[in-house]
Amino acid sequence: MEKYNVAVVGATGAVGREMLNILEERDFPFAELKLLATERSAGTILTVKGQEYEVEVTTPDSFQGIDIALFSAGSGASKQLAPEATKRGAVVVDNSSAFRMDPEVPLVVPEVNPETIAEHQGIIANPNCSTIQMVVALKPLYDQVGIKRIVASTYQAVSGTGKDAMDELIEQSKAYLADKEVEAEVYPHQIAFNCLPHIDIFFDNGYTKEEMKMVNETQKIMADNNIKVTATAVRVPVLIGHAESINVELGSALSVAEVKELLAAASGVEVVDNPAELLYPMQTQCEENDNVLVGRIRRDQTIDAGLDLWIVGNNLRKGAALNTIQIAEELISNRF
Structure with missing residues (x-):
């Protein structure tokens, strides 16, 4: 070789x-x-x-x-x-x-x-890490029927900021539980036991740089500027693993069974979706798993071709x- x-x-x-x-x-x-x-x-x-x-x-x-x-x-x-x-x-x-x-x-x-x-x-x-896991999960659906619109809400681990952020979450958690003063240096506010709807800088349009990355990168990767994308990116007190709530309007309707079949056959995707057994993707499942985990798959009842998914991926590895x-x-x- x-x-x-x-x-x-x-x-x-x-x-x-x-x-x-x-x-x-x-x-x-x-x-x-x-x-x-x-x-x-x-x-x-x-x-x-x-x-x-x-x-x-x-x-x-x-x-x-x-x-x-x-x-x-x-x-x-x-x-x-x-x-x-x-x-x-x-x-x-x-x-x-x-x-x-x-x-x-x-x-x-x-x-x-x-x-x-x-x-x-x-x-x-x-x-960007959040874009990668989203497009891996959505590409099989795009190839089948097309995508008109994506609404993404992310729940992103502190490791996306780096080791200092991971250390800060651990130290803040210790301080909070010990009823001591919590000091914030990496983030503008406490991240332990808190969520920050703020990743990277804010633009004049009210979106953050992280959110606009998802918009622009998705269109470029899919080679389709007609896909409408909007995002809200949130930093959460998790060490490793990004989660995303994705609402997508497809080009035409697919049944939940069809969606699961398409995703199960896709490279790099693992379907974890059995609510009756309390099985769904969680960030704790992705630390040793390089696949993009997809679950909570359901029809959006407000539009004909709408779909909701919950997507989890390891931001340090696949991301x-x-x-x-x-x-x-x-x-x-x-x-x-």
């Missing part, structure tokens, strides 16, 4: 570490593995496939001889360093928001639009690291 030189940028962050786990789990065919991060993390030792690697400071020359660069750094770093990587011959798969809406950059979910990978010009974008590596695997299959 041919092997490739791979770099992971942001290797010490929550998503970067998950990328390393998945590279090992899936036996990704790398020859050389280079772990990159900021000066603060340089010198950290991480182990992959039983071998220790020292994290290096990311510079433009870090990408010399690299075939595939997996970016899990912020958008600022991606904008600065991804073009440097491509200049040196690497194909970049970027997990930040830096290039998602660039018309020259494919925005890819392998279960949904893998064919667009072939259009890349050196950079491929990984979508970020796993999807990035699946894109890289598709690249290899297509020989770049």
